Structures are given as structure tokens and as C-alpha cells.
Amino acid sequence: MAEQIEFDQAHQALQEITESLEIGRFVHVRRQLQDMEPEDIAHLLEASPRKSREVLWQLTDPEDYGEILDELTEDVKDSLVSKMAPEVLAEATEGMETDDVAYVLRSLPDDVSREVLSQMDTTERLLVETALSYPEGSAGSIMSTDFITIRGDVDVDVVLRYLRIKGELPEATDALYVIDTENRLIGELPITTLLTTQPDIPIAEVMEDAKEAIDVNMIDSDVASLFERRNWVSAPIIDQERKLVGRITIDDVVDVIREDAEHSMMSLAGMDDDEDTFAPVVKSARKRSIWLAANVLAALAAASVSNMFEATLEQMAAIAVLMTIVPSMGGVAGNQTVALVIRGLALGHIGDSNKRELLMKEALIGVLNGIMWALIIGGIVVAWKGNWLLGGIISAAMLTNLVVAGIAGVSIPILLKKMNIDPALAGGMALTTVTDVIGLTVFLGLATLLI
Amino acid sequence: MAEQIEFDQAHQALQEITESLEIGRFVHVRRQLQDMEPEDIAHLLEASPRKSREVLWQLTDPEDYGEILDELTEDVKDSLVSKMAPEVLAEATEGMETDDVAYVLRSLPDDVSREVLSQMDTTERLLVETALSYPEGSAGSIMSTDFITIRGDVDVDVVLRYLRIKGELPEATDALYVIDTENRLIGELPITTLLTTQPDIPIAEVMEDAKEAIDVNMIDSDVASLFERRNWVSAPIIDQERKLVGRITIDDVVDVIREDAEHSMMSLAGMDDDEDTFAPVVKSARKRSIWLAANVLAALAAASVSNMFEATLEQMAAIAVLMTIVPSMGGVAGNQTVALVIRGLALGHIGDSNKRELLMKEALIGVLNGIMWALIIGGIVVAWKGNWLLGGIISAAMLTNLVVAGIAGVSIPILLKKMNIDPALAGGMALTTVTDVIGLTVFLGLATLLI
Structure with a gap:
């Protein structure tokens, strides 16, 4: 029952932090927050009544803001973001994935969102603006632009050396995408294949067809249902010309599945599925x-x-x-x-x-x-x-x-x-x-x- | 809108197959089913009224039975399995993952389940019996026993050569597990690390701590919530002595999330979440x-x-x-x-x-x-x-x-x-x-x- 203990501890942490806040032990709480993972802080914020939530947010290390915001549900996120200065927000988005930044910006008033964008550097801003150009609820709005492409005419060995030089792969990478000179997707190379194939074999021989690539305009619920049926971990996203434009990973899909399922339950009772448990x-x-x-x-x-x-x-x-x-x-x-x-x-x-x-x-x-x-x-x-x-x-x-x-x-x-x-x-x-x-x-x- | 078309095609396929069944074009339907992925056949079965469902099942290639059963919801699965001979069922389970076989057997009457087990070969039977020994709804009941372990004192190069000899990795493998001589989990080696590290570095230097390994008795909903918060693709499962006993992958977690969310909605209306849309x-x-x-x-x-x-x-x-x-x-x-x-x-x-x-x-x-x-x-x-x-x-x-x-x-x-x-x-x-x-x-x- 090791993990049951872990969960009880999480609840206990919440209780302790609430009590510490009540008696004003802010330094103590700040130290506790520093020891927590951003996703656990997000959980704590969701479970906190509004007043403690604001105090907790002030006590959190601003470096974690981006990752925490990404984990929060819409209403809770809005309540915190609405009180942040655009430059703090712009800083918080550094190091976040493009689709996550776009997700956060989408819920801001237009002028604040423009202000935040203007504080970013040009490359980052262009990427985020592209992400924002896809309608909410489309594959484009949940995809990231962080993926690795290779050419089909090289050997496995070349790819292995390239990856070693690169040093780090994007999160949840389970395949590299094989493209032609026009940036059109022609295949996928699972990284497990890369590990189990002899180094002198050309990529084109071991890659898999990417026949089921997802269109950038596909509805996110349909994306989720494809992921669920095919047991995918990630999938490439293409535009009308089959050009590779992004990649969707299972963690974003899980969010869609959770939201869709909650939507049915909450809607049947006449509730908004984004509703914050501790809304005003x-x-x-x-x-x-x-x-x-x-x-x-x-x-x-x-x-x-x-x-x-x-x-x-x-x-x-x-x-x-x-x-x-x-x-x-x-x-x-x-x-x-x-x-x-x-x-x-x-x-x-x-x-x-x-x-x-x-x-x-x-x-x-x-x-x-x-x-x-x-x-x-x-x-x-x-x-x-x-x-x-x-x-x-x-x-x-x-x-x-x-x-x-x-x-x-x-x-x-x-x-x-x-x-x-x-x-x-x-x-x-x-x-x-x-x-x-x-x-x-x-x-x-x-x-x-x-x- | 490429994928919208793919989805419309799926609905159209259902319509066509239904019509073909009505006019008795069984050979034609059998051929269509052969061209479909097992998970798409599962979807077709779920969407079929009971009579056509039984006919479709007869027309399906028995080689696909295992994979299809694994994708079906409880009630639909039960209705099909209850009419299968134990030896056909035993054959169908070949090549399925152990946890999936256990999942199918769990819903059978005890005598049928024993009969099916007796038809399996000894190794397979022992694995399935172990899986069955974990209570339903525990981490143990959704884990697979298919994973790769390595020792911490070897170099990256040794592991790479080992994997090439092995030739194939278990589904959704994103990490190898580092164990000691007592089979206790001491760390994880993400396969992306394997790809980006120089060959002469010892595993112990690049592996990650496995401090959050999941206990085999943890409740599956808690497992799902950990996966969701940590954005995991797979996670090792340990027993009370920290011995590695299994691995849970995101596809099984997605099923848990979907079931939990549906459970709330269906229960609020007084419905069983397993209820087959076309139950008798x-x-x-x-x-x-x-x-x-x-x-x-x-x-x-x-x-x-x-x-x-x-x-x-x-x-x-x-x-x-x-x-x-x-x-x-x-x-x-x-x-x-x-x-x-x-x-x-x-x-x-x-x-x-x-x-x-x-x-x-x-x-x-x-x-x-x-x-x-x-x-x-x-x-x-x-x-x-x-x-x-x-x-x-x-x-x-x-x-x-x-x-x-x-x-x-x-x-x-x-x-x-x-x-x-x-x-x-x-x-x-x-x-x-x-x-x-x-x-x-x-x-x-x-x-x-x-x-």
C-alpha cells in the first residue's frame, strides 16, 4: 500500500499548508512549495479555496508558473492569470511548449494576450502566433511543433549519430518523422526500431507508412478517439498538402478525453465543465x-x-x-x-x-x-x-x-x-x-x- | 478535412456492412472484415445491434479474436465470449498480453475460465494465473509482465547490442528498468537517453531514480491520476519488497480514465457504466x-x-x-x-x-x-x-x-x-x-x- 500512503500524504500536505497559511507561516509554506512538483502545486491550487489560492500563488516560485498554469483547468487558470502582469506572464511562458503557451493565451483578453506576445522573442512569438491561428478544439490547437524529422535516404547509423549530437529529444518522442524535400510526411521511424536495427540499414527500408496521419483541422475529440483505438503515444499532424506541421502527444489527448467525459456528466446536470470547485x-x-x-x-x-x-x-x-x-x-x-x-x-x-x-x-x-x-x-x-x-x-x-x-x-x-x-x-x-x-x-x- | 472523411467512411462502412448482412452477402462482409484493423472491428461490433453482432463475430477471422476482445467493453465482450468454446477462446488468447488475457478471463464463469486456462501452455498459464491473483481494480490487474530489465553496471553500448539481438521491444516501451541481483528496482533508463548518450558510459551514470514506482496494490484510479499528473507513457510496478513485478502502459490508463469518467455520468442517471448500447x-x-x-x-x-x-x-x-x-x-x-x-x-x-x-x-x-x-x-x-x-x-x-x-x-x-x-x-x-x-x-x- 505504498502509494496509498503517497496519496494520503498529498491530502495531508494540503491540510498542513492550509493550517500554516491560517497562522501566517508564509516562509514555511514557501519552502514546502519549493519541494513540490509543479503538477502537485497545480493540484493543491485546484483544491484550495480562493483566498488561500491567491496567497499560495504569491508564494510559488515564478519559474514554475508556466508549468503549473498548463496543468490547471480553465476557470482556475483564468482567476490567477487575470491578476498577473503581462511581463511576468511572458516570462512564465518561457520553456513551455508552444501549444501550451497558446492554450494559456487563448483564455486571456485580447489586449493582454497581445501584450504578452510582444514581450516574447521573435521566433517564439511566431510559433505561438501560428498555434493561435488554429481554431480552438482542432488538432492544430493541441499540437506541438517540437519534433524530429529525418530523410529516408540515410542509414540508421547516421540517425544515431545525429541524435547523440542533438543530446535531447522532445518529450514523449516515440518516433521520428521521415519527410521528403518538400516537407511532406512519407513515413515514421519508431525509436524502438532504431534501437533494434543494424546500423547499416537505410531508413527507407525500416520506416513505417504514415498513412493515418492526422489532418490539422480534425476535431480534437476525433483525434482522441483515434489515439484510443490505435494505442498511440504520439502522432504526426499534416496540412492539406500532407506537409508535416506538428505532433500531438498522448498527455494532451488524455486531457481531451478527460474533458469530454466530464463535459457529458457536468452538462447533464446543467453545469459548465470548466467550473472551478471554489469559484466566486x-x-x-x-x-x-x-x-x-x-x-x-x-x-x-x-x-x-x-x-x-x-x-x-x-x-x-x-x-x-x-x-x-x-x-x-x-x-x-x-x-x-x-x-x-x-x-x-x-x-x-x-x-x-x-x-x-x-x-x-x-x-x-x-x-x-x-x-x-x-x-x-x-x-x-x-x-x-x-x-x-x-x-x-x-x-x-x-x-x-x-x-x-x-x-x-x-x-x-x-x-x-x-x-x-x-x-x-x-x-x-x-x-x-x-x-x-x-x-x-x-x-x-x-x-x-x-x- | 482529410480525417473527417476517414470518420465518415467508418460510419459508412457500418451502414454498408449492415446492408450487406441484411441481404445475406456474407462472403463480401467477411472480405471487408479482413481488411479492417481489430480495433475498428471492435468499434463495429459495439455499434451493431445484437443479431448482426453475432453474425459479424462468426464472419471475423478467429486470429483477430484476442485483440478484438481486448478492445470491447465488458457487456459486449461477455455476450460474445459466453457463446465461444473454451478451446477457441484459449487459441484466441495466444499472442495477447497477459493482463489482457486476465481481463477477458475475469468476466467468465469460473468453470469456463478454468477450462480455458487448462488449454494454455504452462508458462502462459502461470503468467495469467499470477495476473488473476491481483484483485480487480488494482495496479496488478492492469499491468503487463512484458518489459525489459538491465543491470546498472554495464555500458550503454552493451545494452544497445543486447537490444539489437533481441530484435523487438514490448509495446509502448519508453524505458528499460534497472534492477539489482535481487530483482529490486533501482532505476529507469528512458530509451531516448539510450539514443542520445555516448556508447561507453555506464548505465548507472545516466539512469533516472525510480522513486515514484507504483505499488502493485494501488487502486487503478490512483494510478491513472499519477499518470495524468506526471505525463507518463509507462511506469514500473513493484511489490512490497520493491521487487519489479510488472509495467503499466498509457493505453490501459486511458481505459481507466474513460471508464471512471463514464462511471460518474452513467451512475448519476442510475445506469451501469458497462451497459451495452444494444443489450438484450x-x-x-x-x-x-x-x-x-x-x-x-x-x-x-x-x-x-x-x-x-x-x-x-x-x-x-x-x-x-x-x-x-x-x-x-x-x-x-x-x-x-x-x-x-x-x-x-x-x-x-x-x-x-x-x-x-x-x-x-x-x-x-x-x-x-x-x-x-x-x-x-x-x-x-x-x-x-x-x-x-x-x-x-x-x-x-x-x-x-x-x-x-x-x-x-x-x-x-x-x-x-x-x-x-x-x-x-x-x-x-x-x-x-x-x-x-x-x-x-x-x-x-x-x-x-x-x-
Whole structure:
């Protein structure tokens, strides 16, 4: 359990540092921070309430700023960067990879970002400006321009000597790229091949085809899914003319995978996936209010349905008591389907060829569970209220609503995706509105007709 | 947009294959499958309804079975493996990595798994049995035993010659492991160092400390979080005596990250994260029913609250019409907080040192949004129903419930975690029950007292 201890230590470090800050032992904290890896400081900052976060940032060695910023999530990064002077920021970006600098600059206001750029030396600035020219969320925006190219007509031995002179390879280098005179990518040479091949063999004989090179405009989620399927560690990036323009490494891909997966979960609950756990209260309240506003409309839609049946409700209060059960069950069942479909859409498992089967399957599950819960709830209502008719009405409404939930659970996310609306963001709320309205309409409608 | 095309082609391939299956062009499909990479066949199987999936599996070259099985999610894998003869399965596992074989065997019934093991040759069987001896979800269960060890007292040149004789390196090898005579890990030699160092330098001089080696019992999510923070491609695994027992590579870590992130999203909706998109209807219906059963209890709890106020409901039907609004808003606001806290707990950002701040922050957000929505909803009710008292009552209930939602949204997941119950699984349901019951009690209670 050695590593479990390591993790407990990390939590303990946080506790200790928090306590030291409270009693003002700043020198002590500064020393502790110096002993920590930048990525661990980043973790500490994410886990710190806002006030301690700012103090910790002041106590951190500015030399680590760049690496730490790169590890932080958007909102936390923004909160720190917004208070830094452009020249400090420019200094912090020295030694960072170009794509990481671009990532940090992207979230700054335009004038600050321009100010920071103007403080860099020309080569660096040109590289960063190129990185910034690719749209956010494209392969170009997460690639680095740090890679090693070789020519196909030399021997392994020449490459080995070249690398020894070079002395250091870019991070996560697992292959060298073979290019022609026009800078077009023609192959890849895994460095393991370099190690296991006799020195006198020409590169062209041992290199691998680079047939699956990634286009610079590919969407980052698609890049991640390719990496995941192919088990890549890094991959070359080419432009429309097959010219080699960059390289994406697995660590950036892991960030994309993590963000995409978190996005679905947070969006379903109506949250921003960048949201800082310790964001300022007013800012959070405002952001979340948008989602509550959408729900007010949904809740008012449901209330309007009940309002149409006010006379029935007046006649028999038991109906009012029971009327929340059917919408509630429909919402839960429908959201199960929505979660399944959102995951399937994200993984590319659902398309035109199989959506019909999926709809049938989820509708059938609705029928099966509908029958079961219609009987159970019907039985409970008969036992509780001693009214067979009311039991029958709630059973019929339950069965209908669970089938509707299955059908809507498949259709709504697929339709939203077709309309280019993020299904994770709007799917759950739209589904709940449908199951609320249908559930109430059927239950109260039948009650009005039959009682 | 070269790669967008590649992806569209993948979807088109699925469509084509589905159509070919429908009209019985099996030979054609078999040929298409032969041209595909195992991981792409796995993707095709995941995206196929059950009937076509079985046919596709029959048409796939059995030589690819092992690699395909390794890429499939649990439920899909189970559905295929359950119909394979043990000897076919034993053959399929040849050439797979040990951890992957163990992963496949773990999901089989004990007798089938024993049967498959008995068909393997002795060396292979022993390796797989060792892998199976580590508990699921531990570092040991995802590590491979395929790695290269060297001694610290030799020169770089000796290692280079050794590797050339060996001819091939295990997948994703980015470092060789330096061990002592007792097989204890003393260092790592990145293969990039091997390429950039002069041949006559001893290994001990250029190797890196392996101070952060992972213990074989570490939980896989913690392994993933270390990989993510340290940007590792692979890492050595040691036992309690620091003896080197295995190696974990980034591709297995990516699977863990993906599964963990999906787990939160699917669990919040009451779904199993292994659930096959095209699972059999009866099996799915049964699995989901458990969650619906939990919700029945929650819905009945809410109905019992309304039942206590039946007299009030009888008196004024408008109260029944409006009574769903307050619980609905509380549930949505509370689930925002729950999502934030579950993510924070999963990332290790929330602990004893900062939970008080978090509680304060979320309660304050509840106050701010509570005031805002109390005014808006109160206003709407006054305008709609022309009843100032009813407007005041719903406002008071709304404010109370949004503050409760913030407090419960923080407390419930943290308490569940303390009780060793998965907060992602039970958090949302528990929260909704609290906000339903409190929301109804305050609204109907005030109405009973004041009207």
C-alpha cells in the first residue's frame, strides 16, 4: 500500500499548508512549495479555496508558473492569470511548449494576450502566433511543433549519430518523422526500431507508412478517439498538402478525453465543465441561474397542465397527492435512456444505421418496466386509497409514460445532435419536460374523464 | 478535412456492412472484415445491434479474436465470449498480453475460465494465473509482465547490442528498468537517453531514480491520476519488497480514465457504466428496474408528504397546481451542486481541509439564486393566480429549498463517500428525495398555516 500512503500524504500536505497559511507561516509554506512538483502545486491550487489560492500563488516560485498554469483547468487558470502582469506572464511562458503557451493565451483578453506576445522573442512569438491561428478544439490547437524529422535516404547509423549530437529529444518522442524535400510526411521511424536495427540499414527500408496521419483541422475529440483505438503515444499532424506541421502527444489527448467525459456528466446536470470547485459565489450563482431559468419554464409547463385540470383536482385531493408519481418515474426512466444514448453518440456507436433498433429496444424496455411498475404502483394506490379506479388510472398513465420515456430518451438526443445542439446540455431537461407534461396529461386527463 | 472523411467512411462502412448482412452477402462482409484493423472491428461490433453482432463475430477471422476482445467493453465482450468454446477462446488468447488475457478471463464463469486456462501452455498459464491473483481494480490487474530489465553496471553500448539481438521491444516501451541481483528496482533508463548518450558510459551514470514506482496494490484510479499528473507513457510496478513485478502502459490508463469518467455520468442517471448500447431488452429492463424501485420509494415519500396536507389541497386546487414547482427547482439546483462535488471528490480536490468552505459557498449560491427565483416565481404566481399570499408562500418555500439544495448537495456526496457508498450512484437520488420532501413540506405546510 505504498502509494496509498503517497496519496494520503498529498491530502495531508494540503491540510498542513492550509493550517500554516491560517497562522501566517508564509516562509514555511514557501519552502514546502519549493519541494513540490509543479503538477502537485497545480493540484493543491485546484483544491484550495480562493483566498488561500491567491496567497499560495504569491508564494510559488515564478519559474514554475508556466508549468503549473498548463496543468490547471480553465476557470482556475483564468482567476490567477487575470491578476498577473503581462511581463511576468511572458516570462512564465518561457520553456513551455508552444501549444501550451497558446492554450494559456487563448483564455486571456485580447489586449493582454497581445501584450504578452510582444514581450516574447521573435521566433517564439511566431510559433505561438501560428498555434493561435488554429481554431480552438482542432488538432492544430493541441499540437506541438517540437519534433524530429529525418530523410529516408540515410542509414540508421547516421540517425544515431545525429541524435547523440542533438543530446535531447522532445518529450514523449516515440518516433521520428521521415519527410521528403518538400516537407511532406512519407513515413515514421519508431525509436524502438532504431534501437533494434543494424546500423547499416537505410531508413527507407525500416520506416513505417504514415498513412493515418492526422489532418490539422480534425476535431480534437476525433483525434482522441483515434489515439484510443490505435494505442498511440504520439502522432504526426499534416496540412492539406500532407506537409508535416506538428505532433500531438498522448498527455494532451488524455486531457481531451478527460474533458469530454466530464463535459457529458457536468452538462447533464446543467453545469459548465470548466467550473472551478471554489469559484466566486456571485459568478457561480449567475452561471447556474441560466439552467434554473430553463427549468422554470419546464416547471411552469407542468403546472399549466395541472391547471387545465383544476376542476378535477378540486373534486378529489387524492389525485393531487398522487399526481407527482407518474412524472417522476417517467423522468428517471427517460434519463437512463438519455445517458445511454449520449454516451453512444459520443463514442460514435449510434448512427443512422442502428437508431431504429435502439428506438425499438428502449420502447420495449419501457413496455416491460411499464407493465411491472403499473402493477406495483396500481396495487399500492388501491391498498392506500382503497380506490380501484384510481389504481387503474395511475397504472395506465405509468405504462404510457414509461414507453414515452424510452422513445423520447432515444429521439431527443439524436434530434438535438442533428440540430447541432449539444445533447448532453439540453437532453436531460428536454426529456424531463416531455415526461412531466405527458405523465401529468395522461394521469389527470384519465382522472377527469373517468372519475 | 482529410480525417473527417476517414470518420465518415467508418460510419459508412457500418451502414454498408449492415446492408450487406441484411441481404445475406456474407462472403463480401467477411472480405471487408479482413481488411479492417481489430480495433475498428471492435468499434463495429459495439455499434451493431445484437443479431448482426453475432453474425459479424462468426464472419471475423478467429486470429483477430484476442485483440478484438481486448478492445470491447465488458457487456459486449461477455455476450460474445459466453457463446465461444473454451478451446477457441484459449487459441484466441495466444499472442495477447497477459493482463489482457486476465481481463477477458475475469468476466467468465469460473468453470469456463478454468477450462480455458487448462488449454494454455504452462508458462502462459502461470503468467495469467499470477495476473488473476491481483484483485480487480488494482495496479496488478492492469499491468503487463512484458518489459525489459538491465543491470546498472554495464555500458550503454552493451545494452544497445543486447537490444539489437533481441530484435523487438514490448509495446509502448519508453524505458528499460534497472534492477539489482535481487530483482529490486533501482532505476529507469528512458530509451531516448539510450539514443542520445555516448556508447561507453555506464548505465548507472545516466539512469533516472525510480522513486515514484507504483505499488502493485494501488487502486487503478490512483494510478491513472499519477499518470495524468506526471505525463507518463509507462511506469514500473513493484511489490512490497520493491521487487519489479510488472509495467503499466498509457493505453490501459486511458481505459481507466474513460471508464471512471463514464462511471460518474452513467451512475448519476442510475445506469451501469458497462451497459451495452444494444443489450438484450429483458436484461436491460431488469437492471434498470432496480433504480426505478429506488425512485418509487422517493416518489412515495413525496406523495406521503402531500398526503399529510390533503385537507389543504382539498380546500384550494391552485395549491396542487403549483406544488410541483418548488421541488423541481430544488432538485435541479441541488443536482448542479452534486455534480460539482462528485467531480471534485473523484479528482481529489475535496477533503476535510476545504469542505467547510465549499458548504458555505454552495449555501450562499442557494441564498442568491433563492432570492432571485423567489421573486420571479412569486411574481408569476401573483400575476397568474391573483393571490398575494400564495405568491409569498411560494417565494418563502423557494428560498428555503434552494438553500437546502446547496447544503444537501455538498453534504450528501461527502457523507456517502465516508460511508463507502459510491456518491455518483446514490447522490442524485438521495438529493432529489431531500429537495422533494423539504420543498413540499415547506410549501404545503406554510399554505396550511396561512391560508
